[in-house]
Each structure stands twice: as C-alpha cells, then as structure tokens.
Amino acid sequence: EAGVTQFPSHSVIEKGQTVTLRCDPISGHDNLYWYRRVMGKEIKFLLHFVKESKQDESGMPNNRFLAERTGGTYSTLKVQPAELEDSGVYFCASSSRSGGTSLREQFFGPGTRLTVL
C-alpha cells in the first residue's frame, strides 16, 4: 500500500511569489491534515479535512494560505504571496476513520521543504 506522498520535495521561491504544495493521502483515508515545522521549532497543526470539508482550520496563519481538497482525494496548499516567515517544512498526514486504534492514527508524508528568499 502506497504511503502519503507530497510534491514537490523542495521549493525555493522569491518573496511575493506563489507556491502550491500537493498532498496525496493513503487511498481510502478520509482525514487529511496539514502541519508545518519552522526551523528548530515544534511541528504545528494548520488544518484538517474530512473528505472534502474543512473540519478545523484553526491553525492557518493568515489569509495568504489557501487549502483545498476537491473531490475528497488529494489536497493542495497554496501560499500567495509568500513571505520570508513562510519558510519551513510542510507535512501532510492522513488517517482512516475505521479499523483498530493504531490504524486510525496519522501517517505522515515526507514533507515539502519551502524556502522563501
């Protein structure tokens, strides 16, 4: 079974540009999460989709960030316009709503390292 995949693995952009990150969750997982880790700090929650609906977007930093999950499959996270403080590693995770307790935990993708110059 394929794990969570993220694209691109790295992105280097200039301040003011737009970047779109993509996440493909594990097939059949209804829950999809976005997290971000800024250098040396903790991994912070951004938002949570259940299928195509935003369940919790309390962690989104500001309105420069837009997340979508059309059709309830893959998700995109767009940053427009990017600022220096947006640099960090963006992780996507997915989980199932069925199965044993450990199977319902979140499985993480490898992350997208975003550098804003």
Added chain:
Amino acid sequence: GQQLNQSPQSMFIQEGEDVSMNCTSSSIFNTWLWYKQDPGEGPVLLIALYKAGELTSNGRLTAQFGTTRKDSFLNISASIPSDVGIYFCAGRNTGKLIFGQGTTLQVKP
C-alpha cells in the same frame, strides 16, 4: 493554546546506552503518541498510548501515559546507531496533534 514541553532538546550518547525523554503539558490529553523523524522523511509513529497509566513496549522502546494525563515518557534501551533521529511526542484530544519541540538523538558507535 496547548503546548507540550519536551526534554531534553538533544542527546549525544554512546551505543549501548539507555535513553529517556519526556513530555509535559499544562492540559490533559486523551491520547499520547511518540513519533520518530529520520532526515528527509516524515514522522513515523513508534508508540500510541490511550489510557492513563498505560505502559507499552515496541521492541527496545517503552513509553508510558502519565496517570495525570498531562505527561508521557519514552525510553530506548541498548541504543544502536540507527536510533539516530528526532523524536517527537504528541498529544491529541480531537483530530489535530499537538507536538513537542523534539529531542534530537545522536548515537556514537
């Protein structure tokens, strides 16, 4: 908001030594989780704890869910070089995970 304090921030140990790290919170969590992150990879779940006082092992790893539900610890016995990485604790009440700052572990052969 909720925060987890994870310590130590980093450890540099000799192969074969035991390691202990812990997380504390001012808030109660229903679930405590321990993840490990290797360079260039995402966090991988090591152990999940669901009941206060629960002690769970996974090979050389042992973790406990504190009785107050505000803390957890992770022990690694007889460390080996592949234990190198960043270890994160995480607490959960609803869907989102609240992470600690991470413990960077380095093992000297």
